[in-house]
Amino acid sequence: MESLLMTPKLSSCKSSLNPPQAKFNNVRVIGQVSSAPLWGRRSRARCLTLRASVSDGGLSSSQDGSSAVEYEKEEKGLILGTEKDDSGAVIGFHLIPPSGEVKANQVGESFTTASSSTEEAEGIKVEEKAQTRVTYNIVFVTAEAAPYSKTGGLGDVCGSLPIALAARGHRVMVVSPRYQNGTPADDKFASAVDLDCPIKIHCFGGVQDVGFFHEYRDGVDWVFVDHPSYHRPGNPYGDQYGAFGDNQFRFALLSHAACEAPLVLPLGGFNYGEKCLFLVNDWHASLVPVLLAAKYRPYGVYKDARSILVIHNLSHQDGAVKPCSDWALNKRKGVEPAVTYKNLGLPLEWYGALEWVFPTWARTHALDTGQAVNPLKGAIVTADRILTVSEGYSWEITTIEGGYGLHELLSSRNSVLNGITNGIDVAEWDPSSDEHIACHYSVENLNDKVAEPFTLRSGSTHQHMSLTSVVYKVQVQCKTALQKEFGLPIRPECPLIGFIGRLDYQKGIDLIRLAIPEIMEDDVQFVMLGSGDPQFEGWMRATELAYKDKFRGWVGFNVPISHRITAGCDILLMPSRFEPCGLNQLYAMRYGTVPVVHDTGGLRDTVKNFNPYAPEGSGEGTGWTFSPLTKESMLTALRVAISTYREHKCSWEGLMKRGMQRPCSWENAAIQYEQVFEWAFTDPPYVI
Numbered sequence: 075m076e077s078l079l080m081t082p083k084l085s086s087c088k089s090s091l092n093p094p095q096a097k098f099n100n101v102r103v104i105g106q107v108s109s110a111p112l113w114g115r116r117s118r119a120r121c122l123t124l125r126a127s128v129s130d131g132g133l134s135s136s137q138d139g140s141s142a143v144e145y146e147k148e149e150k151g152l153i154l155g156t157e158k159d160d161s162g163a164v165i166g167f168h169l170i171p172p173s174g175e176v177k178a179n180q181v182g183e184s185f186t187t188a189s190s191s192t193e194e195a196e197g198i199k200v201e202e203k204a205q206t207r208v209t210y211n212i213v214f215v216t217a218e219a220a221p222y223s224k225t226g227g228l229g230d231v232c233g234s235l236p237i238a239l240a241a242r243g244h245r246v247m248v249v250s251p252r253y254q255n256g257t258p259a260d261d262k263f264a265s266a267v268d269l270d271c272p273i274k275i276h277c278f279g280g281v282q283d284v285g286f287f288h289e290y291r292d293g294v295d296w297v298f299v300d301h302p303s304y305h306r307p308g309n310p311y312g313d314q315y316g317a318f319g320d321n322q323f324r325f326a327l328l329s330h331a332a333c334e335a336p337l338v339l340p341l342g343g344f345n346y347g348e349k350c351l352f353l354v355n356d357w358h359a360s361l362v363p364v365l366l367a368a369k370y371r372p373y374g375v376y377k378d379a380r381s382i383l384v385i386h387n388l389s390h391q392d393g394a395v396k397p398c399s400d401w402a403l404n405k406r407k408g409v410e411p412a413v414t415y416k417n418l419g420l421p422l423e424w425y426g427a428l429e430w431v432f433p434t435w436a437r438t439h440a441l442d443t444g445q446a447v448n449p450l451k452g453a454i455v456t457a458d459r460i461l462t463v464s465e466g467y468s469w470e471i472t473t474i475e476g477g478y479g480l481h482e483l484l485s486s487r488n489s490v491l492n493g494i495t496n497g498i499d500v501a502e503w504d505p506s507s508d509e510h511i512a513c514h515y516s517v518e519n520l521n522d523k524v525a526e527p528f529t530l531r532s533g534s535t536h537q538h539m540s541l542t543s544v545v546y547k548v549q550v551q552c553k554t555a556l557q558k559e560f561g562l563p564i565r566p567e568c569p570l571i572g573f574i575g576r577l578d579y580q581k582g583i584d585l586i587r588l589a590i591p592e593i594m595e596d597d598v599q600f601v602m603l604g605s606g607d608p609q610f611e612g613w614m615r616a617t618e619l620a621y622k623d624k625f626r627g628w629v630g631f632n633v634p635i636s637h638r639i640t641a642g643c644d645i646l647l648m649p650s651r652f653e654p655c656g657l658n659q660l661y662a663m664r665y666g667t668v669p670v671v672h673d674t675g676g677l678r679d680t681v682k683n684f685n686p687y688a689p690e691g692s693g694e695g696t697g698w699t700f701s702p703l704t705k706e707s708m709l710t711a712l713r714v715a716i717s718t719y720r721e722h723k724c725s726w727e728g729l730m731k732r733g734m735q736r737p738c739s740w741e742n743a744a745i746q747y748e749q750v751f752e753w754a755f756t757d758p759p760y761v762i
């Protein structure tokens with residue numbers, strides 16, 4: 075394991091294990107800094123969100139749960155934090171962020187507090203909007219960006235967050251490959267024009283000619299790296315025969331090209347220049363911070379640049395289910411034999427930064443030394459800061475269970491590791507205007523319908539509505555249209571459960587398979603959309619035959635159908651084994667579809683468990699979270715959800731409404747990203 079931590083220069087390089095010094099110059103400590111972590115990462119009650127303005131150093135905070143940290147700005151601009159317990163008593167003072175102990179940029183539910191004005195509901199204070207902010211030249215580097223390319227959540231995020239940041243005044247470029255697979259999907263790149271600015275990249279024992287295409291849309295420079303290796307049938311990572319054998323080459327090329335783009339591309343007449351901020355996403359882009367440190371900075375280039383590694387899914391770099399040095403398994407995860415290091419276009423002395431040694435038990439045979447190169451590991455040791463897509467996941471990856479062998483390394487960088495919960499594209503995912511769904515509705519429609527007569531069951535703490543009322547009407551057209559499309563009996567009153575996602579280990583598909591016979595005993599319908607592991611695809615087809623009137627499985631990747639399932643179902647099931655953030659539960663809540671999810675990672679951070687005993691019988695929460703990850707526990711949660719749907723209509727409507735009103739725009743997240751950008755530039759580059 076020691077070798078994981080070895081990297082050249084690290085001993086001599088300046089570490090940012092402490093918070094940004096400039097911020098601390100303005101901070102006066104009053105009282106004693108609490109030695110215990112102020113935010114128990116396991117406890118949502120102690121989770122807190124901190125937002126800070128760049129311009130004046132002012133901090134504003136909001137709290138979630140019983141523990142609070144308050145910030146006061148004194149006349150001289152000094153800032154201090156006090157922590158209070160449930161009763162409001164002060165139990166400690168501390169700095170934000172306290173050295174190495176506390177996440178200064180926590181993402182909790184504090185942004186989600188419902189309020190009357192739209193702006194407040196979005197968690198953005200008017201005063202904050204009025205402030206002048208520092209803007210940055212931002213370069214996203216990613217293997218996919220919707221709508222141009224998408225196989226999952228990475229594409230969604232890199233298609234939306236750049237637009238949100240551009241809207242906040244930043245200059246934003248997204249660099250991703252120009253995939254051409256010979257299908258109509260190629261047309262998505264049709265508006266991108268050839269910049270006629272070819273470059274030569276030295277790697278893999280030769281010189282590669284690479285071109286750039288460009289489209290300026292929604293305030294963002296979408297830059298597509300063009301090379302023959304991106305032109306082939308299949309998705310960005312593979313085809314029906316598995317992962318492409320040259321993925322290491324294809325994404326090394328992307329990283330090299332992305333480093334050149336700000337220097338050579340005259341976008342809008344001016345290049346981005348050296349003082350830019352690279353946001354590198356997952357392993358595919360992970361060579362970027364290493365290249366900045368090893369290839370550029372020794373020659374005085376990019377001395378003022380910074381890089382932030384954004385981890386969407388740590389398991390994609392490793393053997394995931396079965397960590398082992400089986401190269402066929404690891405190809406699509408970026409981990410390749412050590413001998414390939416020489417191909418990457420990096421100085422030999424930087425080998426240690428990428429060096430990865432599989433533990434003995436994970437090696438395939440006695441002579442296997444387990445030596446490999448792992449770009450994601452390289453980014454973890456060289457990036458200026460590290461972000462994950464939810465706060466819960468930022469803790470999970472520092473544990474042995476969630477770290478996939480990188481937990482010690484990630485823990486060693488804990489002081490620069492933060493989590494920011496993803497937002498969603500609220501224009502694309504809007505039930506009041508979604509072009510893919512049968513009828514349009516919104517929370518306002520629901521309010522109108524609430525005006526209809528409803529009955530209260532005497533002696534009950536819950537309000538119960540007549541069966542002819544709200545719930546069956548809302549979404550009912552979407553629901554019956556979905557039943558029709560999938561060939562299910564059209565039964566508006568029957569609970570309809572949905573699943574959307576990759577059919578693999580992460581998504582807990584094996585648990586659904588295990589539980590289906592018992593789920594099908596109930597009077598429910600179940601629809602699934604997904605592709606991935608062929609054994610699960612086959613299982614979906616077989617299950618459809620076994621439960622003709624109750625179960626439908628759509629094998630494939632189909633965005634319009636994913637919208638229709640999201641709108642038409644009553645319940646969305648997500649038994650993910652781990653989930654860095656998860657987007658489908660966010661889409662579901664926005665569409666009034668109630669999520670039932672495993673209590674993990676971003677699912678835990680975003681779905682609030684239903685509490686029917688909330689004050690005044692009003693109920694609270696937006697869905698159900700279950701734990702542990704067992705069939706029994708999942709079935710229990712599902713059954714409670716189903717019976718609530720059937721018997722407690724008013725509670726159900728409350729769940730729908732709270733989910734639909736939950737703030738989820740990217741602007742919320744963008745504000746928190748800006749805080750991390752500020753911290754990244756406050757310290758010198760991590761590896762000079």
Ligand SMILES: Nc1ncnc2c1ncn2[C@@H]1O[C@H](COP(=O)(O)OP(=O)(O)O[C@H]2O[C@H](CO)[C@@H](O)[C@H](O)[C@H]2O)[C@@H](O)[C@H]1O
Pocket residue numbers: 225226227228230231386387463496574575576603604605630631632633636653654655656657658676
């Ligand atoms: N068969 C199908 N047809 C149509 N659409 C389909 C589909 N299968 C999946 N999708 C869509 O792909 C996206 C999947 O996003 P997720 O966040 O659930 O998972 P993913 O694991 O890919 O992303 C990783 O990155 C994201 C982004 O950071 C994290 O939220 C997540 O936890 C992490 O695992 C959603 O937009 C979903 O609707």
